[in-house]
Amino acid sequence: ETGVTQSPTHLIKTRGQQVTLRCSSQSGHNTVSWYQQALGQGPQFIFQYYREEENGRGNFPPRFSGLQFPNYSSELNVNALELDDSALYLCASSLGQAGYTFGSGTRLTVV
Amino acid sequence: SQQGEEDPQALSIQEGENATMNCSYKTSINNLQWYRQNSGRGLVHLILIRSNEREKHSGRLRVTLDTSKKSSSLLITASRAADTASYFCATDGRNSGYSTLTFGKGTMLLVSP
Numbered sequence: 001e002t003g004v005t006q007s008p009t010h011l012i013k014t015r016g017q018q019v020t021l022r023c024s025s026q027s028g029h030n031t032v033s034w035y036q037q038a039l040g041q042g043p044q045f046i047f048q049y050y051r052e053e054e055n056g057r058g059n060f061p062p063r064f065s066g067l068q069f070p071n072y073s074s075e076l077n078v079n080a081l082e083l084d085d086s087a088l089y090l091c092a093s094s095l096g097q098a099g100y101t102f103g104s105g106t107r108l109t110v111v
Numbered sequence: 112s113q114q115g116e117e118d119p120q121a122l123s124i125q126e127g128e129n130a131t132m133n134c135s136y137k138t139s140i141n142n143l144q145w146y147r148q149n150s151g152r153g154l155v156h157l158i159l160i161r162s163n164e165r166e167k168h169s170g171r172l173r174v175t176l177d178t179s180k181k182s183s184s185l186l187i188t189a190s191r192a193a194d195t196a197s198y199f200c201a202t203d204g205r206n207s208g209y210s211t212l213t214f215g216k217g218t219m220l221l222v223s224p
Binding site: 004033035037039040041042043044045048050055056058088090092094099100101102103104105107 | 144146151152153154155156159199201209210211212213214215216217
């Protein structure tokens with residue numbers, strides 16, 4: 001039990017569609033970060049939310065967007081899906097700059 | 112972009128042997144962390160070493176950090192088949208306005224019974 005829950009576990013979408021991935025952070029954690037992990041690669045930082053505001057972003061286009069809610073849960077939205085968006089999407093929660101707790105991820109396949 | 116590189120990319124050993132993985136990085140850091148990932152699922156935090164520390168132990172794990180060489184190593188002693196997984200180092204950046212992790216590409220460890 002990691003304390004961070006992601007849904008769905010797996011998802012198949014068609015190129016051009018939009019997708020929303022969800023993350024429930026560990027109790028007491030106010031910061032959520034999203035990562036994309038392509039097959040055979042390390043996770044790449046997408047963005048981070050703190051107290052419902054985006055406070056950092058990696059090298060991802062604007063069609064990757066997110067939200068954080070008052071209960072610190074979060075969503076990752078990707079518009080106009082491309083084949084290269086196929087990856088494992090990981091959510092991590094933390095309390096300030098303390099350690100990170102990762103969820104089990106959502107496996108997105110774009111066909 | 113990736114912060115650095117893990118070496119080797121893959122490592123195959125027998126149960127009971129020690130496994131050593133190395134990590135190099137490029138920029139100043141607050142700390143360096145090692146994570147484990149089974150079969151492309153979530154990451155499990157193993158150990159964190161701060162930039163002012165040189166060595167840290169946790170059970171069968173030993174981590175070293177050399178900030179002058181911008182490198183770290185993870186040693187798993189007396190390995191078990193259950194240690195089979197991918198291992199990633201991640202740096203927590205010092206100069207960012209916020210804290211986030213930058214990962215390497217990982218080392219795939221196979222421990223045979």
